[in-house]
Amino acid sequence: MKTMQMWFRLAACVVLFASTLYSQDFKKHVIYQVVTDRFFNGDTTNDNPPQSSGLFDSTKTNWQLYWGGDLAGLQQKMSYLKGLGVTAIWISPAVDNINLNIPDGNGNATAPYHGYAARDFKRIEEHFGDVNNTFAAFDSFTSSAHSNGIKVILDFAPNHTNDATAGEFGSLYDNGTFVAACNNDPNGIFHHNPDIGDFNDRYQLQYYTLEGLCDLNQENATTDAYLKAALKQLQQHGTDAFRIDAVKHVTWGWEYSMANSIFNNAGSFLYGEWFQGGTGDDLYHDSYKFANKSGIGLLDFPLEVAIRDVFASGNAFSEIDNALAAENANFIWQNDLVTFFDSHDLPRLLSVNNNTNRLNEALAFVLACRGIPVIYYGDEQYLHNDTNGGGDPYNRNQMTSFSTTTTAYTLINKLATLRSGSNDALAYGSSQQRWLNNDVYIFERKFFNDVVLTAINKSDTTGYTISGLNTALPAGTYSDYLAALLGGSSITVNNGTGGNNPVSTFTLPAHAVAVWQFTSTASAPEVGSIGPTVGQPGMTVTVAGKGFGSTTGSVLVGATAGTVKSWSDSAITFTIPSITNAVYNVTLKNSGGTASNTIQLTVLTAKLIPVTFTVNNATPTSPGDYIFLTGNTVELGNWGTTFDTAVGPMLDPNYPNWFLNTSMPAGTVIQFKFIKIAANGAVTWEGGVNHQYTVPTTGTGFVTVNWQN
Numbered sequence: 001m002k003t004m005q006m007w008f009r010l011a012a013c014v015v016l017f018a019s020t021l022y023s024q025d026f027k028k029h030v031i032y033q034v035v036t037d038r039f040f041n042g043d044t045t046n047d048n049p050p051q052s053s054g055l056f057d058s059t060k061t062n063w064q065l066y067w068g069g070d071l072a073g074l075q076q077k078m079s080y081l082k083g084l085g086v087t088a089i090w091i092s093p094a095v096d097n098i099n100l101n102i103p104d105g106n107g108n109a110t111a112p113y114h115g116y117a118a119r120d121f122k123r124i125e126e127h128f129g130d131v132n133n134t135f136a137a138f139d140s141f142t143s144s145a146h147s148n149g150i151k152v153i154l155d156f157a158p159n160h161t162n163d164a165t166a167g168e169f170g171s172l173y174d175n176g177t178f179v180a181a182c183n184n185d186p187n188g189i190f191h192h193n194p195d196i197g198d199f200n201d202r203y204q205l206q207y208y209t210l211e212g213l214c215d216l217n218q219e220n221a222t223t224d225a226y227l228k229a230a231l232k233q234l235q236q237h238g239t240d241a242f243r244i245d246a247v248k249h250v251t252w253g254w255e256y257s258m259a260n261s262i263f264n265n266a267g268s269f270l271y272g273e274w275f276q277g278g279t280g281d282d283l284y285h286d287s288y289k290f291a292n293k294s295g296i297g298l299l300d301f302p303l304e305v306a307i308r309d310v311f312a313s314g315n316a317f318s319e320i321d322n323a324l325a326a327e328n329a330n331f332i333w334q335n336d337l338v339t340f341f342d343s344h345d346l347p348r349l350l351s352v353n354n355n356t357n358r359l360n361e362a363l364a365f366v367l368a369c370r371g372i373p374v375i376y377y378g379d380e381q382y383l384h385n386d387t388n389g390g391g392d393p394y395n396r397n398q399m400t401s402f403s404t405t406t407t408a409y410t411l412i413n414k415l416a417t418l419r420s421g422s423n424d425a426l427a428y429g430s431s432q433q434r435w436l437n438n439d440v441y442i443f444e445r446k447f448f449n450d451v452v453l454t455a456i457n458k459s460d461t462t463g464y465t466i467s468g469l470n471t472a473l474p475a476g477t478y479s480d481y482l483a484a485l486l487g488g489s490s491i492t493v494n495n496g497t498g499g500n501n502p503v504s505t506f507t508l509p510a511h512a513v514a515v516w517q518f519t520s521t522a523s524a525p526e527v528g529s530i531g532p533t534v535g536q537p538g539m540t541v542t543v544a545g546k547g548f549g550s551t552t553g554s555v556l557v558g559a560t561a562g563t564v565k566s567w568s569d570s571a572i573t574f575t576i577p578s579i580t581n582a583v584y585n586v587t588l589k590n591s592g593g594t595a596s597n598t599i600q601l602t603v604l605t606a607k608l609i610p611v612t613f614t615v616n617n618a619t620p621t622s623p624g625d626y627i628f629l630t631g632n633t634v635e636l637g638n639w640g641t642t643f644d645t646a647v648g649p650m651l652d653p654n655y656p657n658w659f660l661n662t663s664m665p666a667g668t669v670i671q672f673k674f675i676k677i678a679a680n681g682a683v684t685w686e687g688g689v690n691h692q693y694t695v696p697t698t699g700t701g702f703v704t705v706n707w708q709n
């Protein structure tokens with residue numbers, strides 16, 4: 001009887017977590033990224049486990065070995081994290097990694113303390129959990145995080161297993177049972193191609209080997225099912241969201257089906273690592289097409305480059321302003337971009353420029369900027385080690401101090417509180433530059449009548465007189481929301497017109513940051529977020545914002561009502577109705593019938609299945625011309641004929657044959673054709689009747705046709 005009661009309580013808890021609002025909306029969150037091994041050692045019994053003994057260095061002198069940090073340690077530091085104000089924690093890949101030491105070029109031992117050398121995606125790494133690789137410590141950590149109001153984001157690397165040519169030779173296990181390895185792969189679980197040589201070649205990026213790591217073949221039905229089942233299991237153990245490692249190297253088309261599969265299991269938020277140098281990158285267009293269509297947000301690398309150039313290297317603020325302007329014009333879901341400047345792959349800002357003012361300013365910038373901010377662990381303690389410039393591994397420092405009184409700790413707490421609270425401007429607002437010179441950036445976030453105006457002076461010596469500043473803040477006097485923590489003071493706003501209210505001239509002292517805010521009461525429902533942004537009839541979607549009212553109203557997808565599953569003043573969930581696949585506008589109506597603004601939702605035909613299309617002997621192409629796929633459903637671009645609307649570009653390692661892996665609606669008869677889009681945008685259609693194909697209901701599909709002249 002006792003046990004029965006316990007089970008019921010447990011089940012009730014699970015239901016409670018599953019229905020927590022905002023599970024698909026991270027825009028009100030501040031993310032804290034940790035390298036789990038380097039944060040806190042909460043359980044010494046897993047320091048040197050028998051199956052992988054010798055990979056632990058208690059002296060913390062070999063930076064490539066495990067140092068003892070674990071899930072229990074994260075759990076023990078939960079109140080520190082809560083006090084910091086962060087509401088989501090991004091942890092290292094926690095799945096079982098290889099057990100063998102792989103010596104580096106100098107013969108020194110190395111271990112996968114970072115977590116990017118998986119062997120079994122269905123078990124937990126023994127150094128982070130327990131020696132039996134169970135989920136016990138993971139479960140305990142996720143429930144402790146949840147009861148402290150903190151979401152868990154797991155780093156997940158679907159691109160590869162481990163080193164292809166040493167150690168365990170890429171071995172993959174399914175909950176302990178051997179599946180395949182790079183040197184033992186009769187069923188094609190892996191790709192067997194050279195290392196990527198050309199990082200602008202779309203085929204090499206997706207099909208070649210990244211950093212010598214055995215490359216998973218997601219078009220193989222076994223691999224596909226395995227990865228999706230592993231993700232599902234991780235969700236069932238309390239993972240709220242995933243950071244997807246190396247999304248530029250995983251088969252792009254497959255990732256749409258991965259996202260769809262995750263969203264069908266439960267509400268989630270996904271963001272991928274699409275490494276790039278800026279908006280001028282050769283594949284920048286591919287990156288925003290991917291973010292706009294896949295349902296997967298991206299880490300904001302172009303902005304990261306600009307932030308580091310401006311705050312660490314002394315470039316003018318116009319570089320940040322230009323990056324934001326370009327990206328905001330291209331990304332539909334710009335508030336779902338995940339913003340950061342430090343990470344486990346970059347030297348810390350303080351290693352590039354040891355100036356704590358600049359670190360504080362950069363922190364304030366990302367916390368107020370559009371996008372979901374990441375704080376890299378230790379930045380709040382001004383942690384850095386500058387050996388060899390502070391790059392990998394010296395950026396994966398041991399966390400040594402947990403002070404709750406540093407300026408950065410207080411700053412993060414204040415701005416995280418502003419973001420998660422009733423002012424929706426930071427989470428959902430538009431973004432506008434209001435005043436700019438080389439040293440000063442004043443920018444405004446605005447969501448309906450909620451406004452946050454942020455001013456940063458990065459000069460350590462020069463104060464500036466700010467005149468001619470306009471704002472959408474209503475007339476009045478505003479004290480600095482940061483309470484002079486970084487030297488800011490109050491401003492006076494005068495009445496103006498057209499949302500441009502003049503601010504009385506004031507002085508922004510050297511290295512000052514000030515934040516002024518106005519929180520409004522909504523008079524109609526105001527929608528700021530939808531997630532996922534793409535899904536099929538029957539999928540649950542979350543819409544968030546403010547002023548929805550406490551009484552249930554209605555939701556329309558186009559003109560059709562969706563079934564409301566939950567309703568609160570700031571977030572609702574509903575089920576996508578059975579309507580024709582297309583891109584729709586979603587509208588909320590409060591119980592009195594007052595309608596909100598609209599937000600875009602792509603309604604798929606059905607659940608997504610990976611399908612690889614091949615067209616042989618496609619029309620002659622010249623350099624810069626590409627073959628694309630187009631067809632009769634939203635997944636096929638609805639006969640679109642542009643780079644953004646058709647599916648592609650396709651890949652031509654066997655020119656003049658072209659192929660592309662995509663995600664298509666399960667069990668659906670699709671009509672399609674191939675087109676050439678020339679470098680100048682001119683379109684050539686293949687002739688003949690449409691090709692037809694029935695997408696399988698499970699597994700993965702393949703279809704090969706000849707180009708019809």
Ligand code: NOJ
Nearest residue numbers: 116157245246273344345
């Ligand atoms: C990018 C990760 O951030 C990096 O740390 C890792 O080594 C590679 N992907 C490979 O997984």
Ligand code: NOJ
Nearest residue numbers: 639673685686688689690
């Ligand atoms: C769009 C479709 O109707 C398709 O069937 C046709 O081949 C092309 N247009 C080219 O006319």
